[in-house]
Amino acid sequence: MANKVVHTRELIQEVNLELVNTDADTNRVIAVSDINRPGLPLAGFLKYHAVERVQIIGKTEMEFLLSLPEDLRKKRLMGLCASEQTPCLVVSRGQQIPECLFEIVSLQKLPLLRSELATTKLAGRITRFLDQNLAPETLVHGVLVDVYGIGILIQGASGIGKSETALELVKRGHRLVADDAVEISQIEDNILVGTTPPLLKYLLEIRGLGVLNVMTLFGAGAVRTHKKIEMLIKLEAWKDEVAYDRLGLDEEKVRILGTDLTCVTIPVRPGRNLAVIIEVAAMNQRLKRMGYNAARELSEKLLKTLGDDAEMKG
Incomplete structure (x- = not known):
């Protein structure tokens, strides 16, 4: 029995997400149904960062990111977006995208997605979709x-x-x-x-x-x-x-x-x-x-x- 995968483009379509950087690689593979809110990676702790998961940036993560000095903010975002295994970043609540985040994801061809949904509802909808489509x-x-x-x-x-x-x-x-x-x-x-x-x-x-x-x-x-x-x-x-x-x-x-x-x-x-x-x-x-x-x-x-x-x- 082969392992099932879905692609970021399917997630975009099924969960009705906005693709912010339209030139991104939406063929990236999602192989696990777990999601990740990257609070620790944004704080600089990347040792156990689950790069293979969909990364959701809620209001808490965004406020913390904006509180950092610009140089440190870029450094943390580079660490978050560096892996080609990361399928996408999803920003909840329709939040404004910081310019440095847009530049970094564009450089990495990492899909940056946005939704008007609250973070908890968005996470639940993504998890349900992935559970259904990645189930053995x-x-x-x-x-x-x-x-x-x-x-x-x-x-x-x-x-x-x-x-x-x-x-x-x-x-x-x-x-x-x-x-x-x-x-x-x-x-x-x-x-x-x-x-x-x-x-x-x-x-x-x-x-x-x-x-x-x-x-x-x-x-x-x-x-x-x-x-x-x-x-x-x-x-x-x-x-x-x-x-x-x-x-x-x-x-x-x-x-x-x-x-x-x-x-x-x-x-x-x-x-x-x-x-x-x-x-x-x-x-x-x-x-x-x-x-x-x-x-x-x-x-x-x-x-x-x-x-x-x-x-x-x-």
């Missing part, structure tokens, strides 16, 4: 559905019935996110969001019928463009020799992009209504999220009953 991604085979608000990724061997199950769930009022291929992004620690490749948007393939457009058939309420993934359900052909979990005490986990997902294996055989089983799995997951675990409660009751019986016999 992977592509998996499966079907993603939204069932009772729970994003469920359904996986299994080809022909096991994933798409047919998704179709039944859509008919029962749930929503399709992606069929066949699911793009998964880790937008935050332990948060995975799934979407569909643009070419397959709203499409569902059913053997014997072909490709169906779910939004056209069932309406806009039957589809979603993206959904947080909270659960993985694996469908596999029923094997008589396998002892399947009947209590649900031991939760299996599967790791995707460093995030652990609850995984449930459902054996498939004629007569089992997979859509209903998945609905119940989603409702049970919601209860667990609220702190109620039926299997654990049953286990505790059994242990208590066995303990009481042992005391009575003793």
Whole structure:
């Protein structure tokens, strides 16, 4: 999986920033979503200066900069702007650009951007854009559905019935996110969001019928463009020799992009209504999220009953 990057020109367009020095190199690469307010570099401490981050100059930094003698101001700005790894400088609150700052960024071809937004709002908007576009991604085979608000990724061997199950769930009022291929992004620690490749948007393939457009058939309420993934359900052909979990005490986990997902294996055989089983799995997951675990409660009751019986016999 290749590391993702965005370019300064994309940041300018998406966050609606003004490019002050129009001859700057807007092809500079942004590879990290963290931003930096360069208070210490402007004070002369450059040892741990994060040159690879977007640099935001707020009112505090600007007032400090203007308070410096002109020679020292130029020296500090040269240190701030020296690295070719620095993607851009962004000035908030529509502040006036000091002439020496304009001269130095022009010399270095470093993009100098400006926004009318307050510093905190500007930093939040830039961070959200970078988080979305630099998030680690992977592509998996499966079907993603939204069932009772729970994003469920359904996986299994080809022909096991994933798409047919998704179709039944859509008919029962749930929503399709992606069929066949699911793009998964880790937008935050332990948060995975799934979407569909643009070419397959709203499409569902059913053997014997072909490709169906779910939004056209069932309406806009039957589809979603993206959904947080909270659960993985694996469908596999029923094997008589396998002892399947009947209590649900031991939760299996599967790791995707460093995030652990609850995984449930459902054996498939004629007569089992997979859509209903998945609905119940989603409702049970919601209860667990609220702190109620039926299997654990049953286990505790059994242990208590066995303990009481042992005391009575003793």
